[in-house]
Amino acid sequence: MLGKFFKKPESPDSERTPPGQYLTKGFPVLTYGNTPRVNADTWQFRVWGLAKEKTFSWADFMAMPQHNFTADFHCVTRWSKLDVQWTGVKVTDFMKLVEVDPKAAYIMEHCYGGYTTNISMDDFVREENFFAHTLFGEPLPPEHGGPMRLVVPHIYAWKSAKWINGLEFLSQEELGFWERNGYHRRGEPWAEERYSY
Numbered sequence: 001m002l003g004k005f006f007k008k009p010e011s012p013d014s015e016r017t018p019p020g021q022y023l024t025k026g027f028p029v030l031t032y033g034n035t036p037r038v039n040a041d042t043w044q045f046r047v048w049g050l051a052k053e054k055t056f057s058w059a060d061f062m063a064m065p066q067h068n069f070t071a072d073f074h075c076v077t078r079w080s081k082l083d084v085q086w087t088g089v090k091v092t093d094f095m096k097l098v099e100v101d102p103k104a105a106y107i108m109e110h111c112y113g114g115y116t117t118n119i120s121m122d123d124f125v126r127e128e129n130f131f132a133h134t135l136f137g138e139p140l141p142p143e144h145g146g147p148m149r150l151v152v153p154h155i156y157a158w159k160s161a162k163w164i165n166g167l168e169f170l171s172q173e174e175l176g177f178w179e180r181n182g183y184h185r186r187g188e189p190w191a192e193e194r195y196s197y
């Protein structure tokens with residue numbers, strides 16, 4: 001695995017690289033199954049469950065405040081990429097438009113293609129989390145989740161759902177695709193919360 005593409009982090013990057021991770025300069029694609037092809041003009045995003053049901057269009061997202069983000073990206077399969085540059089919408093801005101039931105404590109992220117992943121409200125509603133439609137100044141490529149993905153920098157990247165199209169608000173924690181298949185329910189990289197066994 002080490003060699004041309006992956007290297008052991010050297011200072012000062014080592015302080016920013018969680019234990020057991022290796023740095024990559026490229027940006028590997030990690031997808032279970034096929035890459036869904038979704039156009040921005042037909043893309044829709046729905047919230048339901050313990051939130052007032054509502055569907056957002058691409059135009060709705062473009063009308064929200066847009067920000068640039070620089071964030072590190074950590075995959076549980078041990079590669080990390082530092083300083084990824086994105087553009088998109090803060091989760092905290094989006095959530096101002098959602099009427100959430102106070103009993104909602106967990107979320108299931110849903111995607112085109114059927115992928116799911118669970119996250120707690122506390123891990124989701126954070127200033128540094130965002131929906132991304134642009135990667136290094138270019139429209140987010142389909143293989144990286146375009147037209148829109150979630151990015152949750154403080155958790156392993158399997159929670160950063162590609163082709164995201166909905167949030168289901170829940171009172172109890174339910175497990176998403178990888179979490180049902182042995183990944184940790186939370187996945188905090190600095191604590192190496194990789195697997196549940």
Ligand SMILES: Nc1nc2c(c(=O)[nH]1)N[C@H]1C(S)=C(S)[C@@H](COP(=O)(O)O)O[C@H]1N2
Nearest residue numbers: 028029030031032075111115144157158162
């Ligand atoms: N819909 C969907 N989202 C997904 C995945 C997936 O297979 N399907 N893979 C996850 C995993 S394991 C990782 S590491 C990141 C990889 O993102 P990238 O392919 O842009 O590097 O996306 C996450 N989001």
Ligand SMILES: [Mo]
Nearest residue numbers: 030075076158
């Ligand atoms: Mo991953």
